[in-house]
Amino acid sequence: MAEENPSITSRSITFTHKVPILKTRRFWEKLEEGEVYATKCRKCSRLYYPPQGDCAHCLSSDVEWVKLSKEAILETYTHALQRPAGFNQYEPYIIAIARTKDGVRVMGWLEDAKLEDVKIGMKLEMSTRKLTDGFLVITFKPR
Amino acid sequence: MVKKVAVMGVGHSRFGVRSDVTIQELAFEAVKDALKDAEIEQKDIDLSVVGTAGTRTYELMPAVPINEYVGLEGKGPIRVEAACATGSAAVYTASASIVSGQVDVAIVIGIEKMCEVDTATSMAVGGRGGNYLWEFHLFGTSFPAYYALHATAHMAKYGTTEEQMAKVAVKAHKYGAMNPYAHFQREITVEQALKSRVITWPLKLYDCCPISDGAAAVILASEDKLKEFKVETPVWVDAIGFSSDTSNVCRRADYVGLGATVRASKMAYKRAKITPQKVDVATVHDCFTIAEILAYEDLGFCGKGEGGKLLDEGQTEIGGKIPVNVDGGLKSKGHPLGATGCSMVCELTKQLRGEAGKRQVPLKNYVALAHNVGGTGHYAYVTILRR
Ligand SMILES: CC(C)(COP(=O)(O)OP(=O)(O)OC[C@H]1O[C@@H](n2cnc3c(N)ncnc32)[C@H](O)[C@@H]1OP(=O)(O)O)[C@@H](O)C(=O)NCCC(=O)NCCS
Ligand SMILES: [Zn+2]
Numbered sequence A: 001m002a003e004e005n006p007s008i009t010s011r012s013i014t015f016t017h018k019v020p021i022l023k024t025r026r027f028w029e030k031l032e033e034g035e036v037y038a039t040k041c042r043k044c045s046r047l048y049y050p051p052q053g054d055c056a057h058c059l060s061s062d063v064e065w066v067k068l069s070k071e072a073i074l075e076t077y078t079h080a081l082q083r084p085a086g087f088n089q090y091e092p093y094i095i096a097i098a099r100t101k102d103g104v105r106v107m108g109w110l111e112d113a114k115l116e117d118v119k120i121g122m123k124l125e126m127s128t129r130k131l132t133d134g135f136l137v138i139t140f141k142p143r
Numbered sequence B: 001m002v003k004k005v006a007v008m009g010v011g012h013s014r015f016g017v018r019s020d021v022t023i024q025e026l027a028f029e030a031v032k033d034a035l036k037d038a039e040i041e042q043k044d045i046d047l048s049v050v051g052t053a054g055t056r057t058y059e060l061m062p063a064v065p066i067n068e069y070v071g072l073e074g075k076g077p078i079r080v081e082a083a084c085a086t087g088s089a090a091v092y093t094a095s096a097s098i099v100s101g102q103v104d105v106a107i108v109i110g111i112e113k114m115c116e117v118d119t120a121t122s123m124a125v126g127g128r129g130g131n132y133l134w135e136f137h138l139f140g141t142s143f144p145a146y147y148a149l150h151a152t153a154h155m156a157k158y159g160t161t162e163e164q165m166a167k168v169a170v171k172a173h174k175y176g177a178m179n180p181y182a183h184f185q186r187e188i189t190v191e192q193a194l195k196s197r198v199i200t201w202p203l204k205l206y207d208c209c210p211i212s213d214g215a216a217a218v219i220l221a222s223e224d225k226l227k228e229f230k231v232e233t234p235v236w237v238d239a240i241g242f243s244s245d246t247s248n249v250c251r252r253a254d255y256v257g258l259g260a261t262v263r264a265s266k267m268a269y270k271r272a273k274i275t276p277q278k279v280d281v282a283t284v285h286d287c288f289t290i291a292e293i294l295a296y297e298d299l300g301f302c303g304k305g306e307g308g309k310l311l312d313e314g315q316t317e318i319g320g321k322i323p324v325n326v327d328g329g330l331k332s333k334g335h336p337l338g339a340t341g342c343s344m345v346c347e348l349t350k351q352l353r354g355e356a357g358k359r360q361v362p363l364k365n366y367v368a369l370a371h372n373v374g375g376t377g378h379y380a381y382v383t384i385l386r387r
Helices: A022-031 B023-038 B063-069 B086-099 B119-126 B132-139 B143-158 B162-176 B190-195 B223-228 B259-272 B289-298 B307-312 B329-333 B337-353
Strands: A037-041 A063-067 A071-080 A093-100 A105-110 A123-130 A136-142 B005-012 B047-051 B078-080 B105-112 B198-201 B214-222 B235-244 B281-283 B367-374 B379-386
Touching: A022 A037, A022 A136, A071 A105, A071 B143, A093 A123, A093 B143, A105 A123, A105 B132, A136 B132, B005 B023, B005 B086, B005 B223, B005 B337, B023 B063, B023 B105, B023 B214, B047 B063, B047 B086, B047 B337, B078 B086, B086 B105, B086 B214, B086 B235, B086 B337, B086 B367, B086 B379, B105 B337, B119 B143, B143 B198, B143 B289, B162 B190, B162 B289, B162 B307, B162 B329, B214 B223, B214 B337, B235 B259, B235 B337, B259 B289, B259 B367, B259 B379, B281 B337, B289 B307, B289 B329, B289 B367, B337 B367, B337 B379
Parallel strands: A105 A136, B047 B078, B047 B105, B281 B367
Antiparallel strands: A037 A063, A071 A093, A071 A123, A071 B198, A093 A105, A123 A136, B005 B214, B005 B235, B105 B214, B235 B379, B367 B379
């Protein structure tokens, strides 16, 4: 019944942002090569994933890039059947969080696995993939 | 000089798909109701705090249009946002203004209009409720997905079942059916919940709160004002605990609880000088069924991993050890983000006054607890009320 209430259409507004990546450029470039990079603070040795150009701990901005290991262990996951706007052009995907050998957790899409075979604790291989529309995604596959 | 703060009046709109009203017209319902309950007029109010996430409506800066429509121009407003915990953050803001002696009477208008956009858009806004660049942008996260990540982990670690999660929904709908303000006012069965369509496995339709419009208003006053207005059974805002966590869920300690809830509740219990066992009735943030189970554990209503068991034993129903969400919770009552924290205070105020009718819980210590989470544990507020 509620749908039948009278309404008018608003003026539409669309935001498409320019996201600055100067401080994290290496991460985005390396995704193209199938690699995932983190940053490490040169002053206090904190490892940051996702990478960041400034250390929240010691406030230094002297950070170095560190390539993450491709070996990871699955910590949790979900099969996203109902998807948000911007992602409905893809098949339903499994969002996973896995811990790499470096000790940091990375989010990615778990691929080449049947949902019933997916188990927390399973060994995964991390990589990246370019989607048909040019966006890059981090992927995990069973190892 | 720190002043005591009490709830002087509460008001509520009907929650649901409210395509019959604009955001300010919706606010009007709750404000009018609250003024009537407090037996005061707009001129008695010093400050208006408008709590709205405001991310799904055409009115992007709605505090002033709302204030004007309800006759409060000039009284503030302060607009507050803390994702799904916006209502509690707004209560905190108003309360702090009174505690510090800057104002004597403040109204909190918690409100959200979520149904003016389609579901996919709404999910894309919610999915940005973590850290856009490193999560939504890359992987298409959504709120149901974030909580599903927690459900999967909790199931694996503690053996929590889909059936136990379904029981949260059944309980919510049972009480929602008795709440005339609720989005859904119908009972459901465990089978129905288990058979509903998968949204983000393991969460199904009935594991999710709906997308709702709604408003709730809370009028707070200093102790002096209460005397002036001769309020006989004030409900005191005893303590508000707050905390937060990393925006990136990858950086969390684990996925079997919400650290922000643990910390906020410890702060609240300490400030109110109580233990969880003293709480007569609670409203917890059950945006997804798993979230209610996490809340039982994180708030100390049971041990870690025992949330499912508490449900199996029916301990969180009226008559149980600790009745939870007897207003239908977010699941059945609905979850208009900014309104939720205020709606919790409305319900608990009525419970503590003994005005909850069919849903009245037995009162022993006259202590109630509202737990409001923003995002997936990105924020947490725990408010202790006492009569
Ligand atoms: C789960 C969800 C995606 C479903 O939305 P949807 O796809 O628009 O739902 P549908 O259009 O398929 O609804 C079909 C029916 O189910 C009902 N319905 C919608 N959501 C429901 C829910 N969560 N629980 C029970 N029933 C629901 C609808 O009223 C409708 O009933 P009708 O056919 O009698 O009219 C949506 O409710 C959602 O995103 N919920 C979470 C909201 C959120 O993230 N909030 C912030 C959390 S902190
Ligand atoms: Zn450092």
